[in-house]
Amino acid sequence: MDLRQLEYFVAAAEERNFTRAAERVHISQSGVSARIGRLERELGAELFDRSARTVTLTVAGKAALEHARAALAAAGAVGRAVGEVTGLIRGRLTVGMVVGCTLTPLFDALAAFHEAHPGVEIALLEDRSDRLLDGVRTGAVDLALIGTATAAPDGLESLTLISERLVAAVPAGHPLARRRQVALRDLMTHPIVCMPPGTGLRAVFDEACAEQGLRPTIALEAGAAQAIADLAVRGLGVAVLSASMAETYRDRLTVRPLVDVGTPALLALVWKGAHNPAVHAMLVHARREFRDFPGVRPQAASGGS
Template sequence: MELRQLEYFVAVAEEANFTRAAERVHISQSGVSAQVKQLERELGAVLIDRSGRTAGLTAAGRAALGHARAALASAESLRRAVDEVKGLIRGRIVVGTVPACPVTPLFDALSGFHRDHPEVEITLVEDASDRLLDRLGTGAADLVLTGCAGGPPAGHHSHTIISEPPVLAVPQDHPLAGLPRVTLADLAEHRLICMPRGTGVRTAFDEACARAGVRCTVELQASAPSAVADLAIRGLGAAVLTPSIADSHAPWLTWRRIEGADIPALLCLVWAGTDNPAVERLLDHCRRTFAEPPAESATPAADAGVTAG
């Protein structure tokens, strides 16, 4: 029995898919499958149910999963203890981010961390916010940049980077651009463009509508905020975005606050409690590259709405 077999088994169990597990551990799908089969032969039991569309765990697999994770954690602790004596930080960290989110301070932090700790392998993954938090919960990610609404996700440590309410963003010639004030009821009468459900800005907007008892229909949606803005610029509807993204598309778009839509959309760094020194060092770099969390921000590069593509 080898540690890599346990690592591949845990990856398949957590991803419920051999292809995604192979991408996660950076080997071929056939390699993952062969090593898991070898582990099953050594244990004398089938661990993965391959009969369905997803790779589920058998009863033996469920019994083995916790022990496999514990064995990998013990091996990692052993490696860290020796590295600490040698003054080294090595290993692998997985950083997750929402799609199409050009937050340069995060990239600066990763760059600085890599220069200081070249022995640490960095894996960067893009995924929807809810799935990023799932990865964090299962240990499949160490640090994620994710969006949410109202406040940071519960149950984790977090650092809020930006907090902005959803706003209306339209071209100057749109009928709503000339109103002295814009309400949710006004938006209910127009074709709306927004990001998908689960993103920070969409969740904040939907919650505001529900609280006000107003039914607004999003007829077009795109996972990238720049795509939402481009659709609005081309006259396909009124966009629900954040002020920073609307500002970054001026003068083609002008934005107005929406009365009653005061639930903030947040962009947060989120991590689980960890004793991994590599994660702690990366967090030090992130704290240096990100400013203190503002009440509201007008930094175009940091979009609180880019959360769950």
């Protein structure tokens, strides 16, 4: 067996889907299936139950998973140890990015990192914030830019980049456009257009509604601010966005802060310790690019290293 086989096996086990595993390791689905099939033949046991739409680990697969992770971690440690001695950083850095991200300082940080460390292969993964958090915790993602309702996700370290209030945005003729102040209760008689579950903004909104015992009507969900704004412009619902998201659309929408939502929506970089030299170096570039960005403040979660 080789490390690539183990990498593909771990990816398929964590994604529970060969297609998503193939996207994660950047090869075709047939390539993932072939390598895993070869590994199964070498081990003399099936590692996955492929009878359902979602692949699941067999008993043998569960027994092999932690050992495969340990083998990959050990191989990575060998490269890092040599790199620390020689002053070189090599390997692979997987950076997660929340869907719809348009923060140019992040792209500038990636470019500066790539120029400084050309020996590191950079993989960029776009997904929902909750899935990216899971990826950081399992080690599938080294560093991720997420939307969150808490500045310090449990067990992780973080750097808050944006902290801002939620707003309601409606077209000029909407009844809420005539109000000077808008509270959550004012939204309850109107359909709402919002981010989907699993996003930081939606978590803040849902928690605020739950605190007041309110049950909003979520008419439509979209993962990008532009889509939410465009739907609101067409009268399909009240857009719930963060202040900076809504700012771009003030020529078409009337924006009102939600006065009784005290918890801000956050955009943050999160990681699970910086023992990997590539993660540490990337954080140096990220802090440099974001140093003049409004509201940046580091947070370390209890238990984070």
